[in-house]
Amino acid sequence: MATPPIKPPPKKETVNPSAGKLIAENRRARFDYFLEDNLEAGISLTGSEVKALRNGRANIAESYAAVEGNQVVLVNADIPPYAQAGRFNHEPRRPRKLLLHRKQLDRLIGAVQREGRTIIPTRLYWNDKGMAKLEIALAKGKKNHDKRETEAARDWQRDKARLMRDRG
Known part of the structure; x- marks a missing residue:
């Protein structure tokens, strides 16, 4: 009688402890803008920027996304320098390219150019895989009476x- 083959034990999934964590939030955005359409975008970051984000230090309150050519760039987001990076550190407020699908890019660029909308970052967080993601929203500015x-x-x-x- 043949013995059945021995199955190896199931692999343990490595869980990133910072997965799903909020890094920064733009709470002022809901007060200053009518937020219409939310999208999740990746961000092109350097190593020292990722390390600084892992420390939970970032500010997206004064930032916005601008259209440059056929891509969207995050402007004025503050990721402070990482102390241990030394001379290989990054510039804190440098423009960072947002990673989006072509259809999403075309829709955002069209809304900004034709309808005069603004692209506002609302949240910066780690996704399930431990990647830094930025939630952006198409927004229309509010007047004072609004x-x-x-x-x-x-x-x-x-x-x-x-x-x-x-x-009660």
Whole structure:
């Protein structure tokens, strides 16, 4: 009687501890813009930038994405220098190329050029595979009266929740 072949034990999946973690968020974007369409984009980074992001240090609050030729570039995002990189460090606010599919690029470029939209980064995070990803949104700027309206609605929701909690 032949013995069945021995199966090797299943491989353990290596789980990146920083996977799915939020690095930076642009909370001001929802207040200043009407966010319409969200996309996930990769970012072209150097080694010292990745190390600085692993430390959880980045700021995308004043950044935006600009169209340069037939590509989209992240402008004014601040990734501070990595201390241990020495002379091989990066420039903190250098323009970084966003990695998108051609159809996504064409749609974004068309919206910016024809409709006057702005591309705003909303979140910078690690995906499941441990890659740095940037969530960008097509946005239309708000006027001051729109901002006041948003603030009034938010205040009313807060007051309503407080009343319901007290009475109920």
